Amino acid sequence: MSVHDDRQKTGRGGTSAPRGVTMAAVGRLAGVSQVTVSRALSDPSKVSPETLRRIREAIEVTGYVPNAVAGALASRRSKLITALVPSITNIVYSSMIQTFTGELRAQDYQILMSETGFDPKVEEAAVATHLSRRPDAVLLTGIHHSPQTRRMLLAAEIPVVELWDITDTPIDLCVGFSHVESGRAVARFCREAGYLRAATVSAGDERAIRRKDAFVREFGRPGGEAVQEVTYAGSASLVRGREALVRLLDEAGFRNGVVVCSSDLLAHGVVIEAAARGLEVPGEIAVVGFGDQDYAAHIVPSLTTVRVDREALGRVAAQAILARIEGGEPPPAVTDLGFEIIRRESA
Amino acid sequence: MSVHDDRQKTGRGGTSAPRGVTMAAVGRLAGVSQVTVSRALSDPSKVSPETLRRIREAIEVTGYVPNAVAGALASRRSKLITALVPSITNIVYSSMIQTFTGELRAQDYQILMSETGFDPKVEEAAVATHLSRRPDAVLLTGIHHSPQTRRMLLAAEIPVVELWDITDTPIDLCVGFSHVESGRAVARFCREAGYLRAATVSAGDERAIRRKDAFVREFGRPGGEAVQEVTYAGSASLVRGREALVRLLDEAGFRNGVVVCSSDLLAHGVVIEAAARGLEVPGEIAVVGFGDQDYAAHIVPSLTTVRVDREALGRVAAQAILARIEGGEPPPAVTDLGFEIIRRESA
DNA sequence: ATGAAAGCGCTAACAG
DNA sequence: CTGTTAGCGCTTTCAT
Numbered sequence: 001m002s003v004h005d006d007r008q009k010t011g012r013g014g015t016s017a018p019r020g021v022t023m024a025a026v027g028r029l030a031g032v033s034q035v036t037v038s039r040a041l042s043d044p045s046k047v048s049p050e051t052l053r054r055i056r057e058a059i060e061v062t063g064y065v066p067n068a069v070a071g072a073l074a075s076r077r078s079k080l081i082t083a084l085v086p087s088i089t090n091i092v093y094s095s096m097i098q099t100f101t102g103e104l105r106a107q108d109y110q111i112l113m114s115e116t117g118f119d120p121k122v123e124e125a126a127v128a129t130h131l132s133r134r135p136d137a138v139l140l141t142g143i144h145h146s147p148q149t150r151r152m153l154l155a156a157e158i159p160v161v162e163l164w165d166i167t168d169t170p171i172d173l174c175v176g177f178s179h180v181e182s183g184r185a186v187a188r189f190c191r192e193a194g195y196l197r198a199a200t201v202s203a204g205d206e207r208a209i210r211r212k213d214a215f216v217r218e219f220g221r222p223g224g225e226a227v228q229e230v231t232y233a234g235s236a237s238l239v240r241g242r243e244a245l246v247r248l249l250d251e252a253g254f255r256n257g258v259v260v261c262s263s264d265l266l267a268h269g270v271v272i273e274a275a276a277r278g279l280e281v282p283g284e285i286a287v288v289g290f291g292d293q294d295y296a297a298h299i300v301p302s303l304t305t306v307r308v309d310r311e312a313l314g315r316v317a318a319q320a321i322l323a324r325i326e327g328g329e330p331p332p333a334v335t336d337l338g339f340e341i342i343r344r345e346s347a
Numbered sequence: 348m349s350v351h352d353d354r355q356k357t358g359r360g361g362t363s364a365p366r367g368v369t370m371a372a373v374g375r376l377a378g379v380s381q382v383t384v385s386r387a388l389s390d391p392s393k394v395s396p397e398t399l400r401r402i403r404e405a406i407e408v409t410g411y412v413p414n415a416v417a418g419a420l421a422s423r424r425s426k427l428i429t430a431l432v433p434s435i436t437n438i439v440y441s442s443m444i445q446t447f448t449g450e451l452r453a454q455d456y457q458i459l460m461s462e463t464g465f466d467p468k469v470e471e472a473a474v475a476t477h478l479s480r481r482p483d484a485v486l487l488t489g490i491h492h493s494p495q496t497r498r499m500l501l502a503a504e505i506p507v508v509e510l511w512d513i514t515d516t517p518i519d520l521c522v523g524f525s526h527v528e529s530g531r532a533v534a535r536f537c538r539e540a541g542y543l544r545a546a547t548v549s550a551g552d553e554r555a556i557r558r559k560d561a562f563v564r565e566f567g568r569p570g571g572e573a574v575q576e577v578t579y580a581g582s583a584s585l586v587r588g589r590e591a592l593v594r595l596l597d598e599a600g601f602r603n604g605v606v607v608c609s610s611d612l613l614a615h616g617v618v619i620e621a622a623a624r625g626l627e628v629p630g631e632i633a634v635v636g637f638g639d640q641d642y643a644a645h646i647v648p649s650l651t652t653v654r655v656d657r658e659a660l661g662r663v664a665a666q667a668i669l670a671r672i673e674g675g676e677p678p679p680a681v682t683d684l685g686f687e688i689i690r691r692e693s694a
Numbered sequence: 695a696t697g698a699a700a701g702c703g704c705t706a707a708c709a710g
Numbered sequence: 711c712t713g714t715t716a717g718c719g720c721t722t723t724c725a726t
Binding site: 019020022023024034035038042066067068069070071072073074075076 | 718722
């Protein structure tokens, strides 16, 4: 008596545990070949209604889940887009990614995201890992990348979008706004609002520094006083904002001026510390934030800040990528979405 | 005169644009076969030093980036882990994912993340898409999933972790804490702190509702008053917290009691609204939050809240998955990391 | 409308 | 230490 062995073989000889259902298995059950199943899934109109029905039934019965890995290898299209952001817990970035993802998911793309901190070397390693997944496009944050990063991205010959900043020389495409212009605009706003004294509170983000520097230069023009600066190496937090005001008040004797912060979170900390000390905002200490987070309009006093349309940034980045991949109107290399100063009670 | 055509062929006949450098190309340049390159990359000790040197040089020269898609197909290991969270902009989830990712990246795993909102049907579709990438493990948020979701996950025969909640019947593993116990604990805390009146403010999250219901039941035991409830369908925000207090004050005549919120954000809104109306916290309105966010300790008055160690949750989830994949101590099916009530000034 | 064949770029097993 | 062979599960091309 012989034993009929119908198990799949793996590699050279030997058998293994049942791996996922394949298209071939679905085809067998539906009485068609594997290719027909492939067609039924990618373009049902290419298959007769009756065949389609049997295939669908077989898929249902077997619980078949397509293997996108094999599909990507064969078709050279992964339907994967990878994104690199400094931090996934920072709402500034995650809100852009949210709309970016939403827009692309509608076209069946998935987003693979990694954190890079603010270190170009970490970014470089992450780019290599990401490219190994053969994404159909890559999204980066910012415009400063190592030469090696640029080289790899260029060699990949896929759409690349640099988000959240602009430059005349993007790797491929960029969608953002001018941080220098934003710093300048806040300086002009403060001068026009009548503030003669200013201080800055910034986190260690390179772009925040660029905004701050632009602010300081513009505010310091004839008629303006030197600006006091507090800078933190790490990321922003409410407590850092509180600490910063303490330092400005106690160590630097700062009073009767405007404190310009690199984020709403820091600004909120300044506002809280001012309140805790019984200082009037904006009477004694005026405060300007950055980002226009949800809460900016609802704290007391409400926060004067810079609004950047992060949802639009994510959406436009996604659309630029789709235009490139799916063909059609070639997207502009540089998209400047600008910013807006929102004047509320705090300054 | 003849033209020498050395271009790679694709499919059956025809030529195409230069696709990425392959292992075979690297091997050719280094004077070895493709497998040797594969070995040099996966286990350098299996290759002679001189060969290794030549291969590394060839990789450098060509700018070779490994194709993880082909690797995954051949090895049946994708080095990919997928994660499903309700929202990527919510710090509660993103902070867990951050440590989860960090822990796994150290072992060369990448994390593919998607949002599910709070809809099991959306989650079901997302699980199918994720499984098509043949991940080595899957992370889900919460313990409530559609039968079809459970079926697919079970059929995939990979480690599955349900995070942020616990149950006796996980799909595979779960790492979290008891939301019911947390609601009860807050109720006991409030009773012991002497509050006789209570109100709840909750977002539409199923787990938040479960905490609230447990709170209401426990607080309402003999000697306790009925609890007034405000529930929002959507997600939490500072302004919703402010609105909630307005409703409790103006519509329900709530006074001299404790307002228990489903998140620190809502609690912060309540605190701000109370301050805006000149009400004393905790004197006239006491407030309890949930989550112990960064800012909870630094707003004025500081927030009494429930702390959950989100970093530990992400870390333990990652370690459980690694234990499963890499072998070794089998991880416990259920890990309860508990919670802690942090008493500060607001209640 | 359907099928057969060839290959995507790699890893796994076996043989030297 | 290195090479050969046989797939992984699909898509693409060509033929019917």
